[in-house]
Amino acid sequence: MSLKGKVAIITGASSGLGYATAQLFAREGAVVVAAARRRERLEWLVGDIAANGGQGISVPTDVTDPAQVEHLIDQTLSLLGQIDILVNSVGMVLKVAPVEQFSSAEWHDIWQTNVSSVFYTTRAVIPQMKSQRSGIIVNVGSRVGKSAVPNIAPFCAAKFALTGFSQAVAQELRPYNVFVSTIFPGMTNTNIQPFKPAAEVRRQLLTADDVAQAIAWLCALPPSVRVDELPVMSRHLDL
Numbered sequence: 001m002s003l004k005g006k007v008a009i010i011t012g013a014s015s016g017l018g019y020a021t022a023q024l025f026a027r028e029g030a031v032v033v034a035a036a037r038r039r040e041r042l043e044w045l046v047g048d049i050a051a052n053g054g055q056g057i058s059v060p061t062d063v064t065d066p067a068q069v070e071h072l073i074d075q076t077l078s079l080l081g082q083i084d085i086l087v088n089s090v091g092m093v094l095k096v097a098p099v100e101q102f103s104s105a106e107w108h109d110i111w112q113t114n115v116s117s118v119f120y121t122t123r124a125v126i127p128q129m130k131s132q133r134s135g136i137i138v139n140v141g142s143r144v145g146k147s148a149v150p151n152i153a154p155f156c157a158a159k160f161a162l163t164g165f166s167q168a169v170a171q172e173l174r175p176y177n178v179f180v181s182t183i184f185p186g187m188t189n190t191n192i193q194p195f196k197p198a199a200e201v202r203r204q205l206l207t208a209d210d211v212a213q214a215i216a217w218l219c220a221l222p223p224s225v226r227v228d229e230l231p232v233m234s235r236h237l238d239l
């Protein structure tokens, strides 16, 4: 697998799946543009990438703010001149509770973080990818964006919306040689809040690196191959 020379914007790169994907992409030769809100974690990531012989820059970005997203794309293009890959790994569950216990503000935040952010980043990279006539967008959905579970209804709704958005945009972009894939991981051993699985369960979950491997695989397929959707589950659990 090689991503040599590819410029890859990875949102949610400050932790979890995004962090692991940024590390793996850099090891595979990509130039990583790491985006999230926590500047110090991005700087640590980029320092680590450089220490291991890779290339990366950090652009602190709140992806729920379209102006900051435009700045992320402008910075990438002015420093690196191209955008080959966008990985949308930002996400938020917020809490586990019956639906009537979610406030309007919480619903709004979950929607903004999981859905609107992907609309903003996708909209912002499309002109460049269309003009290059190449590009790959990988959206990190969730198993619960295909088959919902109780007590995280806003998150399930947001991930179902992401699935639909991805399917529609994939069809719009195919004529331009730009491809959209959605990955649907099962529960993964990250620090995503508010999940705190017992150690015994945690050991059997997917790792962030497992999911990163699947994302990198999607981005390094031969140009004749297209994978629209990819479920990824632990061999040991149906979570």
Ligand SMILES: NC(=O)c1ccc[n+]([C@@H]2O[C@H](COP(=O)([O-])OP(=O)(O)OC[C@H]3O[C@@H](n4cnc5c(N)ncnc54)[C@H](OP(=O)(O)O)[C@@H]3O)[C@@H](O)[C@H]2O)c1
Pocket: 011, 012, 013, 014, 015, 016, 017, 018, 035, 036, 037, 038, 039, 041, 061, 062, 063, 064, 088, 089, 090, 091, 092, 113, 140, 141, 142, 143, 184, 185, 186, 187, 188, 189, 190, 191, 192, 193
């Ligand atoms: N962990 C799981 O079990 C699991 C399973 C299936 C799917 N997923 C999906 O995988 C993705 C990553 O989850 P994870 O487990 O890696 O969670 P995580 O460790 O909590 O990472 C979430 C990332 O999103 C970033 N983020 C949140 N709000 C943001 C905002 N407004 N602007 C910019 N960045 C923002 C966070 O960075 P900052 O706080 O620095 O901004 C962080 O880097 C999510 O889409 C999640 O739904 C996770």
